[in-house]
Amino acid sequence: MRERSHAVKFQGTLEVGYRACLWSRTATRVLLSLGSVDATSSKNLFDAVKRMDWREHLAPGATLACDCSGGNESIRHTIYGSQLLKDAVCDSLRDATGERPNIRL
Numbered sequence: 001m002r003e004r005s006h007a008v009k010f011q012g013t014l015e016v017g018y019r020a021c022l023w024s025r026t027a028t029r030v031l032l033s034l035g036s037v038d039a040t041s042s043k044n045l046f047d048a049v050k051r052m053d054w055r056e057h058l059a060p061g062a063t064l065a066c067d068c069s070g071g072n073e074s075i076r077h078t079i080y081g082s083q084l085l086k087d088a089v090c091d092s093l094r095d096a097t098g099e100r101p102n103i104r105l
Contacts, residue, residue, distance in 0.1 A: 041074045042084055049088035055096055063102045064089060 010016075014032075021030045034057070037048035058064060066089070068081030075081045094100045 039072065039075065045075065045081075046084055046088045049085055050092045050095075052089075052092065053096070054089050054092050058089075058093065058101060060097065060099065061102070 010020075017030060017032055024030065034052065037045060039045040039048075064086065066082045066085040068075075068078045068085060071078065071081060075084065090100050
């Protein structure tokens with residue numbers, strides 16, 4: 001576990017993540033890291049996110065909302081970063097299943 005000024009980072013099984021969601025009294029949300037990608041350009045980020053198998057995380061008919069924080073020279077606005085993520089996930093799922101997921105605004 002590593003304490004940070006705005007978060008506590010830890011590793012564990014998916015069960016540990018579920019327990020953190022269930023029993024934490026201070027967390028407003030628990031985030032599951034799915035990996036690390038090279039986000040030095042919009043194309044790199046889009047391609048890396050699109051290559052992930054999102055069927056492992058989103059059931060058919062599930063809704064999807066994306067949020068982005070931070071940025072760099074290529075991704076300067078969080079809204080753009082969020083839309084880029086959403087498009088990559090939706091394209092990946094559409095390619096794999098033939099259907100595009102619902103988007104929650």
